[in-house]
């Protein structure tokens with residue numbers, strides 16, 4: 360249905376809402392189309408009408424063919440793309456560019472998050488946004504030059520992921536105002552689907568980071584997205600990130616920086632960014648953030664573990680203190696402190712010190 364609406368929009372240059380509802384407007388456009396093709400004029404999209412619509416859409420040789428980004432086109436309903444090019448600021452489209460020049464996707468993090476309502480992100484300056492629920496929105500046609508990625512603008516499609524994501528030390532930029540978030544599994548899946556889709560439809564050969572073109576964007580998009588989306592794209596789709604040490608000059612600010620080694624290995628098993636459940640099964644959740652936090656603890660990185668647990672939604676100071684305390688004392692197997700047990704005073708003091716010196720500062724840094 361959404362496919363139908365955006366196809367009609369494309370064919371007739373209309374702005375029917377792409378909401379999946381068979382309105383009289385939509386019905387009228389279908390009849391009009393059927394009449395023009397000498398099909399039975401009944402307003403119903405049967406196989407013949409559908410084929411004719413597909414044909415017509417294909418013949419309008421525009422890069423933003425709606426069938427390319429509307430609906431569950433990636434073999435999974437987890438990464439549909441919706442067209443919002445009619446709602447985004449046209450002033451962001453600096454000029455039209457030939458698609459033959461476009462060979463790369465540049466990954467970005469927005470450094471903020473406003474929920475899953477796409478209208479809250481229409482002003483983001485990028486071709487695509489990927490929201491926490493994994494929905495992908497096209498804001499500008501691929502043929503538009505949009506100033507998203509500094510020196511990469513001419514050759515790339517810019518993709519902004521909603522969220523303020525931590526760096527390799529678990530530190531988020533300005534967390535008090537912008538929060539501190541984990542990349543959601545849905546965003547990872549969507550990012551991968553989008554790379555696959557753009558490789559297929561645009562022939563992109565590169566996946567790049569904003570960091571590589573701007574010295575003020577050192578953690579853009581951050582290790583988590585880089586590993587789980589870009590490194591995946593390199594491994595699975597054969598994309599290139601320009602090679603180790605690749606970065607470019609910046610005419611309007613500090614030069615870019617190469618991808619750090621830590622980003623390349625961030626999510627490997629046993630590393631801080633390791634995640635389970637991304638193997639392709641639909642519906643994995645962030646529940647494994649807890650496991651991830653524990654793994655990190657074992658490496659002795661308590662600060663990072665705390666930030667990850669908090670970003671994963673744990674905010675109870677007692678629970679967070681226990682997380683660290685019991686990881687320091689695995690022999691307790693989670694057994695609570697008893698007043699009469701030997702060493703109670705020392706252990707209780709340690710527990711309180713974890714709460715005062717680690718948990719509370721970490722909580723207040725991400726409020």
Ligand SMILES: [Zn+2]
Nearest residue numbers: 467468569579
């Ligand atoms: Zn960026």
